[in-house]
Amino acid sequence: MNETLSTSACLLGRFGPFGPFKPGELGLANGVLTFTLRKPAEQGAVFSAPVYAVNVRSPLLYFGFGLQLVVGRTRYRIWFLPLESAAGDRVWSSDGEETILWGNKVDLDQLSPARATTRMWRDALSKANA
Numbered sequence: 001m002n003e004t005l006s007t008s009a010c011l012l013g014r015f016g017p018f019g020p021f022k023p024g025e026l027g028l029a030n031g032v033l034t035f036t037l038r039k040p041a042e043q044g045a046v047f048s049a050p051v052y053a054v055n056v057r058s059p060l061l062y063f064g065f066g067l068q069l070v071v072g073r074t075r076y077r078i079w080f081l082p083l084e085s086a087a088g089d090r091v092w093s094s095d096g097e098e099t100i101l102w103g104n105k106v107d108l109d110q111l112s113p114a115r116a117t118t119r120m121w122r123d124a125l126s127k128a129n130a
Contacts, residue, residue: 003028003124003127003128004027004028004029004030005026005027005028005029005120005121005124006025006026006027006028006029007025007026007027007080007117007120007121008023008024008025008038008080008082009023009024009025009026009035009066009078009079009080010022010023010024010078010079010080010081010082010083011023011024011035011037011046011076011077011078011079012066012077012078012079021079021083022037022038022039022046023037023038023039023083024036024037024038024046025038026078026121028051028124028125028128031050031051031052031128032048032049032050032051033047033048033049033050033051033054033069033125034047034048034049035047035048035069035076035078046076047069047071047074047076049071049072051125051128051129052128052129053071053072054069054070054071054125054129055069055070055071056068056069056070056122056125056126056129057069057070058118058122062079062118064114064115064118064119065079065080065081065111065114065115065118066078066079066080066081066114066118067118067121067122079114080114080117080118080121081106081110081111081114082106082107082110082114083106084106
């Protein structure tokens with residue numbers, strides 16, 4: 001497995017794209033899948049696992065904008081559609097997670113690229129697990 005990929009992504013919290021999220025980067029190199037947080041105060045790998053140890057799911061409720069990655073017993077919800085606060089810079093931080101006060105908004109121009117990124121990751125991970 002020599003494929004190398006790296007894209008921006010959001011790690012969603014328990015409320016999905018409407019609540020807490022952490023921006024970061026999903027990367028694949030040398031058969032290892034890694035999600036790394038982007039913010040300097042939080043930098044570091046959230047998970048790093050061999051691709052064969054990752055179970056990939058494509059929930060219908062994600063509308064093609066993301067994947068669920070199960071590593072061991074932990075489920076990570078990865079979203080490729082960029083999220084930003086609908087309330088501007090007003091966020092509330094608790095336990096290192098950002099919670100947008102009035103919900104999140106998306107740029108409609110990003111819908112198609114997010115779906116293409118999801119397909120690219122799904123294909124790459126299925127090839128790696130084959």
